[in-house]
Amino acid sequence: MEWTITADAPGKVCLMQGNEAVVRGAVEAGINFAASYPGSPSSQVLGMLGKIARERNFYAEWSTNEVCALEACIGVSLANARSLCVVKQNGLLCVADALHCGAQHGIKGGLVIITSDDPSAHSSTNEFDSRYQAMSADVPMLEPTNMQEAKDMIPYAFELSEKTQQMVIVRLTTRVCHGRGNVVLGELPEKPHQMQQVGEWDRLTCVNYLHEPMLKKLDNIQEVFETCPYNHYEGPEQPKKLIVAGGTGRLYCHEAIRRLEVGDEVGLLSLATVWPLPEKYILQYMRSAEQALVLEEVDPVLEHNLQALAGKYRLNIAFTGRSDGALPRIGELNPDIVMNAVAALADTPDYEEKTGVADTLPVRDLTFCAGCPHRATFYLLKKALKYEKNPGIVVGDIGCYIMSSQAAGFWAYQACNAMGSGVNLAEGLGQLTSYGLDQKVVTMCGDSTFFHTIIPGLVNARYHHANMLLMVLDNSATAMTGFQPHPGTGITAMGDQTQPMSIEKICEAIGCQVTIADPFDVQGTSKVLRDLLNQDGLKVLIMKQPCATLMSKQETKRRRVYVDQDICYGDGCGCDKFCSRVWGCPGNSWDFTKNKAKIDPMSCVGCGVCAQLCPSGAIKVEGGEEE
Structure with a gap:
């Protein structure tokens, strides 16, 4: 697939995954810089960019966290460089401060943020809808429906970003990231986008008087979106029954309309311009509508915005969608859900005979891979805590080890809030052990998470002498998202060897007592755990054993x-x-x-x-x- 991504073959039709299509779009846009922290469902984007970076003469890195990634992209925009920042919905929350400030002062070189939402939270702690962040920061957002649009929207987004001197967010969802479809390749530039010297009077400074110019940028972008080529309508000229769809809802709706044979009476308006909405374009079809079904992933954001638009122009439309039960309030859309909703809108009572809705598949419990060191870690921890007078408190983070809150991890976790928060939850609980809380406090994180957000919390816990045990589950990779490197692995996204950073030495430099143990050494590690649990103060235990899947690829x-x-x-x-x-x-x-x-x-x-x-x-x- 690397050949396809870099092939100079305009017009060639290729079968591509959505993430691959995004990479191809970035190459066609002539990017100069790309940065990301791995997060499913878009982890593959930066991984592929790293492999072709030297060939296409741009820089790519796995940043320590999402804030580092976005702020580096803002920095390179000063030199008129085109930069791509890739995050998931949780990562977009992490960069909120940088995003809002960056939106206010604007950018120089094009800056596109890929955010991948995860409806149904297949590999996330939540299914947060990133459209709220775009609306809150007054940043334009686009959403592709298929793989072709996933490629084509990237160059379009860079051009829009430079034209308006504003960041542009492209929202993907799991089914677009991991789905596959035909993509027609475009032309490749001879060289990356032309950079410039940073001028003495180039300024990207967030000050309040820039708030009004930022809002004017959004007004200009709204005018541009009125003629955006990625918005589509099909159906009767003046539909009384209108479906407004975003993202994959459009594809499911196409199938439903075809199978239900209601194309003559139902209009389908597909919107790629998620924010701001192109009001004039939408009103062409809303003015005649009496009923409107809104298909969208996660929250009723589009539905509420369309209701507000209808109220603004005093249109009497009965809206239905995520808000009223026509679609489930949580979880991702699928063809059957959309079929039911379209059939109800079109009043097609015999649709089940026409369509044959599939039976629900059985749910399979999540579990650790065979030989995963985390399974041994949680078993030994639970066993050690059974010797304590009172039940221990175990809190943690997101990673493969999130399954510790389920049967696979022996129900070890009591709490998992957000990435990097486990050490802070434990710090608070650890302080209470001096005020009557008679329980052992344990928190844990992975090696990649340690570099991502744990270090500031560990500094805080050490400075305030929290009574707790931090267990770093060091399996030598960012395993949950596909074995991407991190500062402890000694390799970069572009394949360069570098000096790995030692978790042990960082902890010791902070002033922590550090012990290293092997979760596969049952007897020895059991003793280490019991000893540490019975010591007061802050302790760090590094459970060091490579990921079994990673090792199985290396061993003969x-x-x-x-x-x-x-x-x-x-x-x-x-x-x-x-x-x-x-x-x-x-x-x-x-x-x-x-x-x-x-x-x-x-x-x-x-x-x-x-x-x-x-x-x-x-x-x-x-x-x-x-x-």
Whole structure:
């Protein structure tokens, strides 16, 4: 796919993932700079940009966090450079201060922010709607429907950004990021966008008198959006029944209208210009409407804005959508949901016979990968806390280890707020241990999260002598989003080797007591945990063991783990099927025909933790570390 992204083949039709299409659009725009912190569903964008950066003569980096990424992009705009900042909806919240200030002072070189929303929170702690941030900051926002638009809107957004000297946000959603579709390639520039020397009187300073000019920029952008080529309408000239769709809702609606055979009576208005809304363009179709269904991902933002527009011009339209139950209040849209809503609008009672709505698929519980060190960490922590007089308090962060709040992590977490907040939650609770709270306080984070937002909180906790234990789950990668590098890995987005930063030394420099342990060493780490829990003050425990999936890609041999059927007592050992039910590793299961444990060689990665935990000693490990 790297060849396709950089191919100088205008007019060629390629099958592309949405994230790949965004990368191609950035290359066609001639970007000079790209920065991101990995966050699904858009993690692949910067990863691909990093691989082709030298070939296309631009710079790309995995920044330590989203604030670093956006502020670097604002900085390079001073030199008239085109920059792309990639975040997810949570990351857009992180950069709120920089976003609002940047919107007020404006930019020089084009600056496009890709934000990827995650309806149904497939890989997020929430399904926050990033359109609120665009509206709050008075920044224009576009939303593509398909992969072609995902590519084409990037150069358009850069041109709009430079024309108005304002940042532009392009909102993607999970199905656009990870879906695939045909894309017609455009022309590639001979070289990146022309940079300029930063002038003595170039100014990007946030002062209040710039508020009014910022609002005038938004007014100008609204006029531009009146003729935006990515807004579409199809249907009767003066529709009485109107559907207004944004993003993937347009694609689902196309299918519903076709299958329900209601194209002659229902109009479909597809809006790519999410904010500000092109009022004149929309009113062409709203003035005749009596009913309007609004299809959008996450919140009824568009619905409420259209209601306000109808009220402004005294239009009598009955709106339906996310607000009134025509669409679910939470979760992402799908073809069946949209089919139901369109059928209700078109008053098609026999639609189920025409469409054959699919049955709901069963839900599968999330779990850690086979051999994941986090499973061992949480098991050992829960076991250690059982020896305490009162139940311990465990709080944490977002990452693979978010599953610690579920069965896969033995229900260890009591709280997970936002990325980087676990150490601060624990600091507050740790202070209360001097005022009557008789419980051990534990928090944890991943190695990437440590660099992202934990350091300021750890400084605060150390300075104020919080009584708590911070466990850094160091698995040598940003594993949840696809193994992107971070400052502790010693590699950059462009593949350069650099000096890795030591989490241990950073913690020691702050003044923390640091211990390193291996979660796969059951006996040794259990003792370390119990000792640290019984010490007062702030302690840091680095649980160091590489991600099993990462290691499986690198190793040619692995240790063989198997069950000695002559030793395994089955139900008679009293373990209550510990291997499959309690431990829960995908590599461990239960042979119901023999009523004994078994190991799945296709899943097992040879970590051997189950052998250390097996009550009967029936699980054996063959092979040593030297292999």
